[in-house]
Amino acid sequence: MSQKFDIVVIGAGPGGYVAAIRAAQMGFKTACIEKYQGKEGKTSLGGTCLNVGCIPSKALLDSTWKYHEAEESFKIHGIAVKGLAMDVKTMIARKDTIVKNLTGGIGMLFKANGVTLLEGHGKLLANKQVEVTGLDGKVETVAAENVIIASGSRPIEIPPTPLNGDTIVDSTGALDFIEVPKRLGVIGAGVIGLELGSVWARLGSEVTVLEAMDKFLPAVDEQVAKEAQKVLTKQGLNIKLGARVTGSSTKGKTVTVEYTDTEGEQKITFDKVIVAVGRRPVTTDLLAADSGVNMDERGFIFVDDYCTTSVPGVYAIGDVVRGPMLAHKASEEGIMVVERIAGHKAQMSYDLIPGVIYTHPEIAWVGKNEQTLKAEGIEINVGVFPFAASGRAMAANDTTGFVKIIADAKTDRILGGHVIGPSAAELVQQIAIAMEFGSSAEDVGMMIFSHPTVSEAVHEAALAVNGHAIHVANRKKR
Numbered sequence: 001m002s003q004k005f006d007i008v009v010i011g012a013g014p015g016g017y018v019a020a021i022r023a024a025q026m027g028f029k030t031a032c033i034e035k036y037q038g039k040e041g042k043t044s045l046g047g048t049c050l051n052v053g054c055i056p057s058k059a060l061l062d063s064t065w066k067y068h069e070a071e072e073s074f075k076i077h078g079i080a081v082k083g084l085a086m087d088v089k090t091m092i093a094r095k096d097t098i099v100k101n102l103t104g105g106i107g108m109l110f111k112a113n114g115v116t117l118l119e120g121h122g123k124l125l126a127n128k129q130v131e132v133t134g135l136d137g138k139v140e141t142v143a144a145e146n147v148i149i150a151s152g153s154r155p156i157e158i159p160p161t162p163l164n165g166d167t168i169v170d171s172t173g174a175l176d177f178i179e180v181p182k183r184l185g186v187i188g189a190g191v192i193g194l195e196l197g198s199v200w201a202r203l204g205s206e207v208t209v210l211e212a213m214d215k216f217l218p219a220v221d222e223q224v225a226k227e228a229q230k231v232l233t234k235q236g237l238n239i240k241l242g243a244r245v246t247g248s249s250t251k252g253k254t255v256t257v258e259y260t261d262t263e264g265e266q267k268i269t270f271d272k273v274i275v276a277v278g279r280r281p282v283t284t285d286l287l288a289a290d291s292g293v294n295m296d297e298r299g300f301i302f303v304d305d306y307c308t309t310s311v312p313g314v315y316a317i318g319d320v321v322r323g324p325m326l327a328h329k330a331s332e333e334g335i336m337v338v339e340r341i342a343g344h345k346a347q348m349s350y351d352l353i354p355g356v357i358y359t360h361p362e363i364a365w366v367g368k369n370e371q372t373l374k375a376e377g378i379e380i381n382v383g384v385f386p387f388a389a390s391g392r393a394m395a396a397n398d399t400t401g402f403v404k405i406i407a408d409a410k411t412d413r414i415l416g417g418h419v420i421g422p423s424a425a426e427l428v429q430q431i432a433i434a435m436e437f438g439s440s441a442e443d444v445g446m447m448i449f450s451h452p453t454v455s456e457a458v459h460e461a462a463l464a465v466n467g468h469a470i471h472v473a474n475r476k477k478r
């Protein structure tokens with residue numbers, strides 16, 4: 001007889017593994033299905049984020065930033081470095097160790113919480129039956145009261161630059177270069193393109209980013225995007241906007257990429273090319289024809305605000321459904337779904353999902369940006385505080401950027417927080433917490449912030465909303 005579970009989760013990424021652990025904690029008999037094989041040829045939990053995404057890219061960003069600081073900034077502190085050298089293989093090995101520890105940790109958490117791991121490919125059949133094709137090809141069917149699909153996403157490939165695993169790679173391949181490419185081409189000036197472009201630029205690659213759109217980071221607050229473009233260009237990223245890639249040819253160890261811009265057809269030759277033009281949901285062989293689960297016109301599984309699909313008892317979360325493709329969004333959807341299965345009234349604040357780009361300086365935001373609010377005709381007050389006026393940022397020699405807080409002009413309620421600068425990801429979380437509690441700019445302005453901290457920039461930006469900043473001239477006095 002087939003095994004029966006209260007909850008079967010397909011996929012062990014940040015959506016699936018978090019849902020499975022929470023489900024087991026709440027007393028549900030839970031299984032999680034995962035097929036991904038890591039570098040050591042064993043099932044590796046954690047999905048894209050832990051294996052080939054968020055975590056390994058941050059490991060390399062941190063290593064390369066340290067190298068960059070030693071090379072460029074130590075002298076400002078009076079520290080002389082002689083014989084500075086980089087060892088890319090050690091950097092990559094360190095990154096691999098972090099991945100191994102974290103992915104292994106999920107396996108231990110599964111054991112500690114009593115989650116059954118089913119290794120193989122999961123496919124939803126009719127009536128909440130799930131077929132699991134094991135790594136040895138053996139097929140088993142398990143039954144579930146509830147199914148949570150968390151199958152994630154994969155990089156989009158484009159015909160002009162077919163991946164060849166050597167000179168043309170996707171975001172996964174770009175984490176494993178064994179030496180610094182002299183000329184690196186990045187297709188797409190999105191989150192991945194900018195993060196990975198930064199990694200290799202810091203180690204000395206000449207990086208050219210080809211972006212089809214005319215506008216840089218169009219989803220980001222315009223003032224922040226403008227500052228980001230300026231800073232990243234200064235760091236050596238040659239960002240070409242309005243450059244649509246149309247073809248490529250590989251010759252030996254080089255790739256010539258063709259693109260069109262306002263001046264016509266162009267060509268540029270690279271030693272490596274990273275294709276980072278977005279991700280698409282993974283639904284290959286995921287749903288049997290009679291599963292009853294519907295997809296939308298773009299291939300995402302169709303869900304409502306509670307992640308319920310067209311089949312009662314079947315849910316879908318994370319990158320395979322609408323909304324930003326972010327690990328933290330997937331995890332929170334997983335928790336919401338499990339709590340709702342348990343009868344609680346959980347819900348998600350979809351308007352308050354923070355976003356981060358881990359360049360240096362980091363770029364982070366939550367809520368709405370200035371251009372969107374203006375387009376919506378909402379009257380706003382804006383407070384900006386530059387890190388150049390922060391004593392803590394000065395001490396750290398990290399003064400690029402600013403904190404920007406936008407509040408409703410009538411109610412003073414905070415509608416958006418936008419940060420480019422040191423620890424932007426952490427700072428924006430403070431604004432997110434304030435927004436979740438419906439805070440006004442005045443509320444944040446009345447709080448006591450430790451001195452000296454970079455967090456004081458949040459405090460001052462909140463004060464600046466109403467013209468009360470102390471350490472910077474206010475735009476208008478109120």
Ligand SMILES: NC(=O)c1ccc[n+]([C@@H]2O[C@H](COP(=O)([O-])OP(=O)(O)OC[C@H]3O[C@@H](n4cnc5c(N)ncnc54)[C@H](O)[C@@H]3O)[C@@H](O)[C@H]2O)c1
Nearest residue numbers: 188190191192193210211212244245276277278279325356
């Ligand atoms: N820090 C993070 O939170 C983080 C990190 C990595 C990835 N992600 C997520 O992963 C997803 C994918 O990231 P991404 O950077 O690949 O996608 P993206 O959608 O952020 O950016 C892709 C860019 O490629 C451009 N593009 C598409 N086709 C092109 C062509 N033919 N020529 C030139 N440019 C072209 C697009 O205009 C777009 O600007 C995103 O949803 C992102 O949020 C998040």
